[in-house]
Amino acid sequence: MDLVTLTSQRLDAEPYTTAEIISKYAEIDPRTVNNRINQYKFDLLEFGALEFSTIKTLNPNGGRPRKIWRLNEEQAMLLITYLDNTKPVRQFKKALIKQFTAMKRALIERQAKFELGKEFSKSLHDAIKESPALGEHNHLYINVNKLVYKQALGVSTKELRKVRGISVNDTITNYLSPSEADAVRKVKSQITALLDMKLNYQQIKAALQVQGIVYQIRLTLPAKAASH
Structure with a gap:
């Protein structure tokens, strides 16, 4: 109950x-x-x-x-x-x-994962900023962010925001479970390493697809939303 x-x-x-x-x-x-x-x-x-x-x-x-x-x-x-x-x-x-x-206890665990993930996000942001690919790709920050969630959880950022009611001004990491946060952190770390190797976006995407989805989640629309 x-x-x-x-x-x-x-x-x-x-x-x-x-x-x-x-x-x-x-x-x-x-x-x-x-x-x-x-x-x-x-x-x-x-x-x-x-x-x-x-x-x-x-x-x-x-x-x-x-x-x-x-x-x-x-x-x-x-x-x-x-x-x-x-x-x-x-x-x-x-x-x-x-x-x-x-x-x-569950909330405390989620908050701890969130704080841990901040350092990985910062490292990824810095790696994108220093990447030679940034000059070739006008939307590298946006596309890398989308790639993180697609490879970590198997869903798009748009789907995740819609189902969990996350506004465009809010951070998705505020809504992740500990397992989801672990998967996101792992992919961010991988992308950071690949950027440090001077790989471009397409090469990074191909490298990540080899390993598959880290933690596949299922998104279910609320009953009212699903009926439309």
Whole structure:
């Protein structure tokens, strides 16, 4: 069961749970959970803003949209202390702690890979800048960047941005898993070495194609996007 979600796919995302999840898995009436949130609102606000999303009611006769509270780790743990200490609540709390801990560890690993990758990116940038091929190829920086992801992950930068909702002003490396970051770093290192050998773009591309894709990933469009 997924008790914890991330606010986005970025490596600086924040993990959270919802009032609905607490209600379902702690076996507490949703109105009770929401009442506790409203009752202790100012306590919860000490640990961050109280975020929420709204969903339309399924009532065919209409009705007000439902508010779904989102709680960060501290808010969720505090709220649970204000609930009755039943067996389902205790079991849920243990499971929630484990998932928050696992999610934070995964984010820390991604952040560490991101920081490590900065040096490889800098080395690649410097190698492109010093390459004789730069004078022959007006778009060497752009094409090398595209080649990195195609050879590392088997997908184009355009596809990756579309599926993961990455804007053109954002950095793709902010959205990579540790395994994906490792593959990207490996290809960047290889291209840097090939540029240092004075190979041009086509020669580098041919050399990389011999080894194949380092870490093939599959991209699945969100349901709404896939239906168009």
